[in-house]
Amino acid sequence: MEFTQLPEKGLLYNKVLSIMKQYGINDANWKKGKTFSLVYHRDDEHTKFLQKAFDLYFDENGLNPMAFKSLKQFEYEVVKMTAQMLHAGNDACGTMTSGGTESCLLAVKTYRDMARELRPQIKKPELIVPESIHVAFEKAAEYFDVKIIHAPLDKDFKVNVTAVEKLINRNTILIVGSAPCYPYGVIDPIDSLSTIAIRKKLPLHVDACLGGFLLPFVEKLGYEIPPFDFRVEGVTSMSADVHKYGFSAKGASVIVYRNMQYLRHQFFIYEDWRGGVFASPALLGTRPGGTIAAAWAAMVSQGEEGYLHNAKTIMETTKKIQKGIKSIKGMEILGTPHMSVFAYRSIDPDVNTFAIGDILEKKGWHVDRLQRPDALHAMITPVHAKVVQQFINDVKNAFEHVKKNPHLAYEGSAAMYGMISHIPMRKMIRNNILKMMEGMYGPTGQIPDLSMEEDTKEDIAMKAGKFYLKLRDKFRR
Ligand SMILES: Cc1ncc(COP(=O)(O)O)c(C=O)c1O
Structure with a gap:
């Protein structure tokens, strides 16, 4: 069934819902732990609770905080709790956004506008990012006309700090690091970046979209985590996604600034609009009340204890899967990931990594492919706890199958990914x-x-x- 025009008469709700289920039958099977990105599911009970929280504010609109003071209060508390979690201090402030991309876009917009005000001599602003930075910053650079300069990585996949320093010039408006980066799950040397940022009087944004709601708890569990948050003096802002390891409904991230001196440049105000004086704190106009409410509900319902519990499950599952992959002679994990996100690949010249990906795909796993170097990607969540051995076995079998059938590198999507990356x-x-x-x-x-x-x-x-x-x-x- 396909609708390419409105049905003449509306269908009954039940009928609509049953058609909708049909549309989803070939979707990636995240419920069975078959996806390694895109879905962050804690458990069914938590999801049902989030749906109720969402529902309570389904119709409300965060666009006007005067009309919906509830949403403003939820947002304020979400930002405060996030800031406290990231050790941001009493002057910290920020806003919720629709997701990691919006938070990253806003970081670039904010510092561009701050430079416009404080350093008007800069005509062609530049931002320096590690080569492993999330693509949202490429988008930000393109959208906001800021030149993006990529600093190379060291062998351990962390940004080379000396290179960052060398790339700074009089047009530089911002340095960015990740905690951790999407491709390898590695945290950049934030303290060294901070030293440079302070010396050069530049802002430093830490993209903790992935780690913001996990690293604080991984650290508390006793894992060794390098300094990555506002405890590092030069960090001026951070992005952290509630809809990832915060286990909230999709559409929720937070951008936190050390103080209002930075955040004020994020705001948009237009006083002459015929529709009335307009002011908005972030990119969107209408801001769905449900996502704001559900983010608050996710944080308050899980609390420290819940997030620690999640972190424990996630890290133990990650370690088991990594151990399984490392036990395959001819495969490796790239670098030393700090949390539950990592890249793995074949180092056997006869075994093509993307061909392994194809076989996993045939077994129902949805795996993301990385390039430069070619690798497969994993992001571990609680649902993976029940598929550890099944996944390791499938990777092992896939590796052996490709070893016996090297031509698979030139077939299926392996050929496509190989071609695209090289x-x-x-x-x-x-x-x-x-x-x-x-x-x-x-x-x-x-x-x-x-x-x-x-x-x-x-x-x-x-x-x-x-x-x-x-x-x-x-x-x-
Ligand atoms: C480090 C990092 N930053 C930003 C983003 C963008 O987040 P979103 O997909 O919510 O827009 C991601 C997404 O995975 C990420 O891993």
Whole structure:
């Protein structure tokens, strides 16, 4: 069934709900612990509770805090509790946002606007990020016209601090580090970045979208966690997602600043609008009351004890899975991840990592692929506690199967991912992805098949060949 125009008469609610269930039958099976990103599920009881909390404020709109003082109070308390968790001190302030991306976008906008006010001589602002930074900062740079400068990583996948310092110039408006970064789950050396930031009088944002609601508790459990939060003097702001390890409903993140001196640059005010004087604290106009209320409910219902309990389960599960992967001769975990997010890959030259990914996919696992270097990605949540051995066995079997069938590297989506990650012509990749998106969001709404069509493969290979010939001719001349 497909609706491409409104049904003449509305369908009965029950009918609608049953059709909706049908739409989801081929979705990734997160309930059985088969996904390693996208869904953060604590347990069914908690989800039902969140739905009720959401429901209580389903219709309310955080756009106008004067009309819905409840939402303003929830938001204030969510920000305060987050700030306290991250040791931000009494002057800390901030706002809730719709998610990690919005928090990261806002960090860049805030410091750009702060530089516009305090350092008006800067015409082309620049921000310095580790190469492992979340892509939301690339988006922010593009949206807000700030030049993004990538600092290389050391062998341990942490940003090279000396390189960061060398990249600072008179246009630099911001340094960013991650706690931890998405690809490898590694925390950047925040204290060293802080030393530089203080010396150069620059703000330092720590992207703790992933770690903000987990690291404080992992640390309390006794795991060794390097300094990453406001206890580090030079940290001026942090982003932390309630809808990830805070186990709230989707659409909830927090950006916390050390004090109002920074946050004030995040606000948008337009006093001459015909619709009335307008002021908003973050990117959105309408702000769904349900997500704000559910975030508050998630935090208050779990408390320190609940979050510690989650952290214990998550870390123990992570360690077991990592141990299982490391026990496969020919596989490794990249770097030394600090929490439950990590990358793993084959180091056997005959075993293609993406081909392992394809086999896992066939077994129903939904695994994300990384590039530079090629690797598979895992983000562990409580649902994975019950699939530890099954997952390790499947990775082991997949590894052995690819070892016996190395040609699998050139088939299925392994070919596609391999090509995408290694082909030097990034513009061509971009164009192909653009084409795919035009298909997906165009009039026919096609979902692409990621296993590579023969003609696409040939097309790319041909273009790659032509490119090399051109390059060769150029250098001959
Ligand atoms: C470190 C980090 N920052 C930012 C984000 C963006 O968060 P969201 O997907 O909620 O927009 C993510 C998402 O995984 C992340 O891992």
